[in-house]
Amino acid sequence: MTRTGSIELARGIGRAVAGSLLFALPLLMTMEFWRLAHSVERYRLALLVVAAVALVIGLSRAFGAGPGGVGVRGYLADAGVAIVTAAVAATVVLTALGVVDPLMDWRAAVSVVAIETLPAAVGASYARSQLGEGSRRPRITGYGHELFLMTAGAVVFAANIAPTEEVVLLAAEAGTVSIAVLAVLSLLLMHGFVYGVGFGGQERSTNGFVRSFLTLTVVGYAIALIVSAFLLWTFGRFDGIGLATAIDETVVLAFPGSIGAAAARLIL
Incomplete structure (x- = not known):
């Protein structure tokens, strides 16, 4: 690797840490x-x-990141x-905070770092690909790409809240009636954020309101529901409760998951 390539790699790793x-x-400092x-x-946890x-x-394939970001080997290397980097950064912070001790209890440290890896790795991938000088814009477009972006946004926002007790209490x-109103509000905010309020990156509803609402907003909300259900199940929030309660929690x-899905379409 040339000196220029080494410098760019180091800067990319620095962006990934940031x-x-x-x-x-926020999750690294959350007791739950x-x-x-x-x-x-x-x-x-393995799932x-x-x-x-x-x-x-998927993010690396969509956006690219480092100097080798083109092709299968490139985006797999970028993802790696x-x-x-995210795992190392999480380990350092958690060790500094006294939450884990990798030398004395490495099994517990691996468990905590693994559960913290999801948001950290997404942040690292985003920063490497999108926040650097001359960072590449998405090479992939289309309906599937839109759905993937919404999935990523829903994961980031929902993962920050899923472990907390507030979801269960609310x-x-x-x-x-409140649950139904919340679902409707989520749909309205999703559509309004992307098409109505003039944020940077706002899209035009070229196919008409009804089609855009059904094919993107409603489908995006369904994705947020699936992501939320998966996270709640993973964290054991569905254990010992009925179907109605599980739906309410989802x-x-x-609600934050849908906001994250809409934000991802604007930002990414």
Whole structure:
């Protein structure tokens, strides 16, 4: 690797560290996340890690990141750098805070770092690809790309709230009418953010209101619901409760998830 390539790689890793902390620092300092890391079943934690890896690979494929970001090997390498950097950054911060001790109890440290990797790795990938000088814009376009962006945005926003007790409390206190109103509000805010209020990156509804609403906003909200349900299940929030309560919790968490999905379409 040339000296210029080495410098660019180092700067890309620096951006990845900054991005991982920007996205994950609130979770790194959230007690519920530390506790969940020790109580979540190993297979659920493994599924979360697999989902995080798949999401970061998808982001690298969509945007590219480092000097080798073109082609299968390039975007897999970019994703690997983002994930490893995020894991190292999370380990350093959690060790400095006294949450984990990798030398004395490496098993517990691995569990906590693994559960923190999802938002950190997404932040690292985003910062490497989009925040650098001359960063490449998306090479992939189309309906599938839009849905993927909404998935990424929903994951980032929902993952920051899913571990907290507030989701359970809000769902328990909300009635059927409140849950229905929250679902409608989520849809209206999603559509308004993307098409109505004049944010930078705002899109035009070229296919008409009804078609855009049904094919993007409604589908995007469905994605937010699926992401929210997966995260709540992963963190054990569905254990021992009925279907109605699980739906209420999912709708509550999908509120920030839907905002994240809309924000991703504007920003990315």
